[in-house]
Amino acid sequence: MAENTATINPELYKKTADEKMNARLKMWLEMCAHCGLCADACHFYLANDRDPKMMPAYKAKKVLEAIKKKNGVDEQTVNDLYETIYGECTMCRRCTMYCPFGIDVATIVSTARGLSVSQGKVPEHLLKAVLSHVEHGNQMAVTEEEWVDTLKWMEEELQEELPGATIPIDKKGANSLYVVNAREPKFYPMDISQAARVFHLAGEDWTMSTKGWDVTNLAMFMGDMKAAAKIAQMVRDVAEELEVKRVVVTECGHALRSLAFESPIWLGRDHRFEVVHSVTLFADYLRTGRLKLDKSVFAKERCTYQDPCNVSRNGGCARDAREIVKYLCENFVEMEPHGEYNYCCGGGGGFIPMAGPFKERRLKSGKVKAEQIRATGATICITPCHNCYDQLRDLNKEYKLNIKVLSFKEMFEHALIIPEELKAKEEENEE
Amino acid sequence: MNLYELLRGPLLWLAFGVFIGGMLVRVVLFVGTSLKKDRPIYRFFSWKWLWLSIVHWVLPLNETAKKHPIVTLVGFLFHICLLVTPLFLLAHGVLWYESWGISWWSLTEKVADYMTLIVIGCLLFFVVRRIVSPHVRVVTTAADYVLLAVSVAPFVTGYLAYHQYFDYYTVIVLHMIFGELMLVVIPFTKLSHFLMFFVSRAVTGMEFGRRKAPSW
Secondary structure, rough: OOOOOOOHHHHHHHHHHHHOOOOHHHHHHOOOOOOOOHHHHHHHHHHOOOOHOOOHHHHHHHHHHHHHHHHHHHHHHHHHHHHHHHHOOOOOOOHHHOOOOOOHHHHEEEEEHHHHHHHOOOOOHHHHHHHHHHHHOOOOOOOOHHHHHHHHHHHHHOOOOOOOOOOEEEOOOOEEEEEEOOOHHOOOOHHHHHHHHHHHHHHOOOEEOOOOEEOOOOHHHHHOHHHHHHHHHHHHHHHHHOOOOOOEEEOOOOHHHHHHHHHHHOOOOOOOOEEEHHHHHHHHHHOOOOEEEOHOOOOOOOEEEEEOOOOOOOOOOOHHHHHHHHHHHOEEEEOOOHHOOOOOOOOOOOHHHHHHHHHHHHHHHHHHHHHHHHHOOOEEEOOOHHHHHHHHHHHHHHHHOOOEOOOHHHHHHHOOOOOOHHHOOOOOOOO | OOOOOOOOHHHHHHHHHHHHHHHHHHHHHHHHHHHHHHHHHHOOOOOHHHHHHHHHHHHOOOHHHHHHHHHHHHHHHHHHHHHHHHHHOOOOOOOHHHHHHHOOOOOOHHHHHHHHHHHHHHHHHHHHHHOHHHHHHHOOOOOHHHHHHHHHHHHHHHHHHOOOOHHHHHHHHHHHHHHHHHHHHHHHHHHHHHHHHHHHHHHHHHHHHHHOOOOO
């Protein structure tokens, strides 16, 4: 695959740098005391035999040096920077928790990614997905017809088991608008019927939408906040048009982070709706008894939970996941560390969609996660994030972990207790 | 006016002026730029997360302290002694009293002497760590060593002056020069973290806090 080549535009570089430089960045770039305490917070550093050049402060220093060259940037600088900011950081923000000053290296790297974009240096697949999102309203160029067909198809599938279940589309005034990741209609349509099943059993007043249904936002990982704002606006528009009370985000990490916490900044005002991650909603359903799980289904399995960085550390849902687990698993073991202190799986920050040239580094940096999982002795690793999900499946093969990687929805499909009155009447021919 | 009097009078005023004025400018610049370009700080402002973030790091109540107990211990000792010794040194107190007629509590000379040695010892630890640990070495710049030297010079000369090693007049003049030099460079270097630490901790604490996540 041809690596993308930088097209050096010093004026644009300077303009972008000046635009992006704010008081916090300037403070952080200047104040780093070079104490080195961030080193072992980083999974890249640990997985690459403690290579000093993988430590967060070193990466931040490289960014600072590149920004200092804003009055005469050269191709070498841009190319070097590219390797560091795209190839050696998932912007998981773990190092910030271990930095005495609280320096946000992820924000520094995100800024640098934006600078790289201004010089045409972006991972090809990431750019493609973002362009597709802006053009087609979703990152995988699913047409409206295909989308609606998929919803209808999933509805029919579901109705075989639950005759009353529907997948409402564009229902104005619904309590919840459910938004997904484009790979669900594209590759994992069952995710949608699994979610519909949960909503039906919980008696939720919900809807999906013909537009603005892809809640992913890969532009965030390009540091391209203008494109990110455009993409977030699609979801916001549809949610506000349908006057829903809340938007429920599918089991996806960066989608929650971008819609709930970043897009109100990009778009200048708060949303007129609440944003809830599936994990939080599921926990709420279980707590209030709207959903009931049969814990014996997974009794023979040993389960662990992979905290997606953008669901736990950057999304605040670590506790909600633990609550679900109490209703779902007899035998649950935590990874160490976990919750907000989890290590990134290596698939975040755009690494999964960046694919090809980044895969080797992704699998290598995942070593830390693989060892964490192995230490739990788990047979099932639950994760409510599409990127973690893909990465864990790859790590499972690469490091021979012998685990099953499952989302909560997938587990619910087996463990949900369906009240008799909602079940389809059994046909006589079945014994 | 001899050199001693110059350092004791006008240059000291100048040093304090640059130090305080410089830090004020730093803060004003931060607030000025941030009001335009860092709106989230104000939009998501929260006293709760601001204080939580600061308290967890002003005290060793964070994961880093657990993970790196030795660096944390040395770091705390260094900072405490560095701040407390010059402020509560008896000899400094006498100078304040002579000039302004004000006085406050002082350390005994023996304690101050040990605290000075602690500052020097901790600093040596930092220097060795910078050289020995590959991950610290890789980010270390010449400026880091210069700032360590600037920070320790007043303590070394202060120690020598108290014990009257070498020529007292020369040593005390050097001590004053280094002390004033340190004050002057603070606003223009990483040493400004004595104040910016609180700003950065507040900003990050609130940013994590609005996601209900700790930053410690």
